[in-house]
Amino acid sequence: MSQVLYRKWRSRSFDELIGQDHVVRTLKNALKSGQISHAYLFAGPRGTGKTTTARLLAKAVNCLSNDQEKPCNRCEICVAINEGRCLDLIEIDAASNRGIDEIRDLREKVGFMPTQARYKVYVIDEVHMLTPEAFNALLKTLEEPPPHVIFVLATTAPDRIPPTVLSRCQRFDFRRIPVKAIMERLEYIASQEGISVEPEALSFIAHQAMGSMRDALSLLDQLRAFGDGTITLELARAVTGAISQETVAELIGFLARGQTAELIAYLDELIDRGAEPRQILQEILSYLRNLLLVKISGDRAPGDLPAETLERMKELSAYLPTSQWIRIIRLLSRTAIEMKGGLSPQLALEMAFIEATTPETQPPSTPIPAPSSEIKESEQAATPAAQPEATPQPLPAVQAVEQGSAPKPGAEEVAFLRGQWLKILTSIRGVDKALEALLRDCEPVSVQENVVTLGFYYPLHREKAEEDKRRGILEEVLGKFLGRPVRVKCVVIPKKKSAPPPRTPAEDPLVKIAVEKLGARVKIRPENEGGGHVQKEGL
Helix, strand or coil, X not given: CCCCHHHHCCCCCHHHCCCCHHHHHHHHHHHHHCCCCCEEEEECCCCCCHHHHHHHHHHHHHCCCCCCCCCCCCCHHHHHHHCCCCCCEEEEECCCCCCHHHHHHHHHHHCCCCCCCCCEEEEEEXXXXXXXXXXXXXXXXXXXXXXXXXEEEEECCHHHCCHHHHCCCEEEECCCCCHHHHHHHHHHHHHHHCCCECHHHHHHHHHHHCCCHHHHHHHHHHHHHHCCCCECHHHHHHHHCCCCHHHHHHHHHHHXXXXXXXXXXXXXXXXXXXXXXXXXXHHHHHHHHHHHHHHHHCCCCCCCCCHHHHHHHHHHHCCCCHHHHHHHHHHHHHHHHHHHHCCCHHHHHHHHHHHHHCCCCCCCXXXXXXCHHHCCHHHHHHCHHHCCCCCCCHHHHHHHHHCCCCCCCCHHHHHHHHHCHHHHHHHHHCXXXXXXXXXXXXXXXXEECCEEEEEECCHHHHHXXXXXXXXXXXXHHHHHHHCCCCEEEEEECCCCCCCCCCCCHHHCHHHHHHXXXXXXXXXXXXXXXXXXXXXXXXX
């Protein structure tokens, strides 16, 4: 059985490691100076070379060659590690060996001397999967291991590792490999393997890998097995279920022009031909990102966009303002999260398209009145809402929305929001019930240009509402009510204390004391007859 490409072409020296120059330089200098740490943490996305670098380090510290450049890949230790038969390189999968018993077994074996190499190197992959008890059992050994032991911890989620473990390791952050570097490596491997592949197909594979060399090689291996001839761009798209840039541009064109029926029909046609809804959404989001950058930066093209694609993006970006494109991207990004656990990805995508092409505010049923500067003073005097000393009430604000009248800037917009607060809460309830509960202890404070300030009675409620996801929901809902994009600012305000109800003279504590002291029948005069005095009678 032949080896798959990503195993056959695994880097065997530090110079072959792609896209991690900062890691390579640091480790090579440490090897030359002899400053080897007892514990390393390799963190980064999948397929970026963490486990490969751990094996290179194991070879380098045990290499028997006298050359400056290590590993040599010729000595007995290097050959044994390359062939996977070195007993002093122990690789542990923490995802399946995550309990305290496995770590206790490791601690017992750490003290034994290496069998053939200078150092025993323990590589614990996906270390974040260990249980808290297993981490605690590993701590002391990780801090003060025997002099012949080196630990290398590899993880894709460093934030899930306890700080006590992080503080005992030298941390190296692996980065996503650039598209250009992946293309160059794929081109070299294809030439060595005798694989005929078009440059456009190489670019497509590199973009699909999203910074992972292992994913790129796996996809190239799959495409080689699918067809006997040249690997073309059409073949790569057919195998992965992706769609062309022209098809994505057509979808976004329908989206920008608000042609909902044509958009849904075209989407259904693509899915009937075998396209995957999640893949379609991924391609659309990638295209929209470049489109937004083109609209903001003008002639400067992001990445390696062809001239034809750049011109098409400029044409499409002119259909909508920047704020509208941002709204669409946010909406589709939330849909990508919903599609992961949804039963019907196609339905979720169709609903997102329908919502994106629906106007944020419905057109008024009656003509919008002329600006206030053009209204005659006599008409202003006849309108109760135009009186400056009148306090805006919630009911007129509700009527204004129902009749299609836009709220006025400043204090009147604050009153407008307060009057619509129950409707705002209802709109938010369908999206985030927890946010709706937080807003019940909140009130609009001010509206200045495009900034809406909300006052919360409790600091914890303000912190929860300021989270990025909830802030986005607030800005979208409030923007719909105000008819323009807005930003939300959250502050803490003192809670209003309601005045206690007036007490009757009989409830006054002084009156009660007087009655007890006099010990006789008394008569209490109301305040309008003398201020609630006590009269003694019948002594």
